[in-house]
Amino acid sequence: MDKLRITGGRTLKGEIDISGAKNAALPILCAGLLTADTVTLTNVPKLNDIATTLKLLGQLGVRTDRASDDTVSITADQLTALEAPYELVKTMRASILVLGPLLARFGEARVSLPGGCAIGQRPVDQHIQGLAALGADIKIEHGFVVARAKKLKGAVVRTDMVTVTGTENLMMAAVLADGQTILENAAREPEVVDLAELLIKMGARIKGHGTDRIVIEGVASLHGATHDVIPDRIEAGSFLCAVGAAGGDIMLRRAAPATMGATISKLQEAGLTIQTGDDWIQASMHKRPKAVDFRTHEYPGFATDMQAQLMALNTIADGTSVIAETIFENRFMHVQELLRLGANIDIDGHTAVVRGVDRLSGATVMATDLRASASLVIAGLAAEGETLVERIYHLDRGYERMEHKLRALGAQIERISS
Numbered sequence: 001m002d003k004l005r006i007t008g009g010r011t012l013k014g015e016i017d018i019s020g021a022k023n024a025a026l027p028i029l030c031a032g033l034l035t036a037d038t039v040t041l042t043n044v045p046k047l048n049d050i051a052t053t054l055k056l057l058g059q060l061g062v063r064t065d066r067a068s069d070d071t072v073s074i075t076a077d078q079l080t081a082l083e084a085p086y087e088l089v090k091t092m093r094a095s096i097l098v099l100g101p102l103l104a105r106f107g108e109a110r111v112s113l114p115g116g117c118a119i120g121q122r123p124v125d126q127h128i129q130g131l132a133a134l135g136a137d138i139k140i141e142h143g144f145v146v147a148r149a150k151k152l153k154g155a156v157v158r159t160d161m162v163t164v165t166g167t168e169n170l171m172m173a174a175v176l177a178d179g180q181t182i183l184e185n186a187a188r189e190p191e192v193v194d195l196a197e198l199l200i201k202m203g204a205r206i207k208g209h210g211t212d213r214i215v216i217e218g219v220a221s222l223h224g225a226t227h228d229v230i231p232d233r234i235e236a237g238s239f240l241c242a243v244g245a246a247g248g249d250i251m252l253r254r255a256a257p258a259t260m261g262a263t264i265s266k267l268q269e270a271g272l273t274i275q276t277g278d279d280w281i282q283a284s285m286h287k288r289p290k291a292v293d294f295r296t297h298e299y300p301g302f303a304t305d306m307q308a309q310l311m312a313l314n315t316i317a318d319g320t321s322v323i324a325e326t327i328f329e330n331r332f333m334h335v336q337e338l339l340r341l342g343a344n345i346d347i348d349g350h351t352a353v354v355r356g357v358d359r360l361s362g363a364t365v366m367a368t369d370l371r372a373s374a375s376l377v378i379a380g381l382a383a384e385g386e387t388l389v390e391r392i393y394h395l396d397r398g399y400e401r402m403e404h405k406l407r408a409l410g411a412q413i414e415r416i417s418s
């Protein structure tokens with residue numbers, strides 16, 4: 001298994017490009033199942049999760065073509081299967097996103113239940129209840145969600161909590177349903193908006209995306225489209241935390257600062273100087289960070305996917321911070337590894353109290369999930385001496401060539417392949 005070796009203590013300087021958003025690209029690839037025409041996507045990041053999704057689509061009989069580094073075309077004109085098997089679903093929870101499109105267009109689907117993972121149980125009951133409300137006959141059988149519906153029918157669906165992939169699955173199902181669907185308590189994340197924009201280009205009739213009430217008028221069929229995936233706000237935020245922890249001056253190009261309000265304002269509170277344009281972010285840090293309290297929240301609040309990275313910055317900050325994780329019940333797995341680097345953190349249920357230390361010292365640590373991995377890399381950049389981050393396959397799920405980008409910024413970091 002590959003590892004990262006980081007020698008900490010170097011400031012960061014330079015420019016890098018931000019990749020397309022993983023969490024936008026995944027549902028958007030699945031939306032290709034909704035039409036027999038070709039859907040062409042640009043700014044698709046090169047990530048293991050994208051490779052897994054393309055493999056899954058391939059198993060369903062979808063023709064996929066990576067025309068260039070960041071362009072992918074998908075054509076779902078001759079499906080050979082309507083089933084997402086456990087082997088693929090277990091590695092990536094977002095596989096559940098084939099359920100809505102398959103059911104809407106082909107009238108049936110069988111998708112393995114995604115298992116629990118490091119950050120929480122992550123049930124899919126809201127996806128199931130929502131599809132049932134749209135008229136699907138849906139049950140769990142032998143570890144699979146098995147769904148059938150001759151034709152879905154529009155309905156008012158109010159999810160019990162805000163769910164990002166739940167909203168995406170239901171939106172993709174509703175675009176081909178008979179009549180009107182209203183999704184209440186819908187997720188407002190930019191990635192949901194990006195999916196809606198693609199669906200509209202494909203002929204869907206959607207209004208209200210970006211609010212908590214999405215109204216969809218079903219249409220008989222959708223057609224092909226071309227779409228540029230939005231920039232990854234979590235990747236960009238992770239690099240901002242990196243410069244906050246290591247110090248320096250960086251420029252992030254092809255970014256979307258308009259989607260990053262909560263992250264940028266917390267980092268400014270921590271002492272970073274940040275300037276933004278339409279598609280760039282310039283950040284400088286030349287002092288010790290200041291501890292910042294925060295709580296995770298649905299968009300436009302502070303993203304749970306940024307919690308671990310900002311915690312890493314807080315570990316070396318001046319002062320004590322209180323961090324509340326409100327979205328996932330078990331998303332502090334990085335804490336025990338940050339402790340190995342010399343951090344001072346106490347956890348009490350959903351709250352972590354971080355007392356900033358003067359310095360971290362390099363050690364061998366283990367990545368436990370995607371953003372936990374990023375937090376360990378950030379801490380390693382700031383730590384004295386050498387940090388070895390093990391099990392970085394988690395990182396490879398969601399960051400495109402992170403070590404290359406950090407090296408371009410002057411960090412001393414290398415991949416050790418084994």
Ligand SMILES: CC(=O)N[C@H]1[C@@H](OP(=O)(O)OP(=O)(O)OC[C@H]2O[C@@H](n3ccc(=O)[nH]c3=O)[C@H](O)[C@@H]2O)O[C@H](CO)[C@@H](O)[C@@H]1O
Binds near residue numbers: 126304
């Ligand atoms: C591929 C993708 O886009 N992943 C993102 C998506 O995950 P994902 O869409 O899986 O996360 P959700 O928004 O659904 O989860 C929010 C909360 O609702 C709960 N829940 C959700 C659905 C359901 O049927 N039942 C239920 O109880 C979850 O366990 C969690 O506690 O949003 C999360 C929250 O912003 C991010 O951390 C993930 O990076």
Ligand SMILES: C=C(OP(=O)(O)O)C(=O)O
Binds near residue numbers: 023093119
């Ligand atoms: C939790 C994440 O992803 P996923 O939902 O794909 O597990 C993430 O991107 O931080």
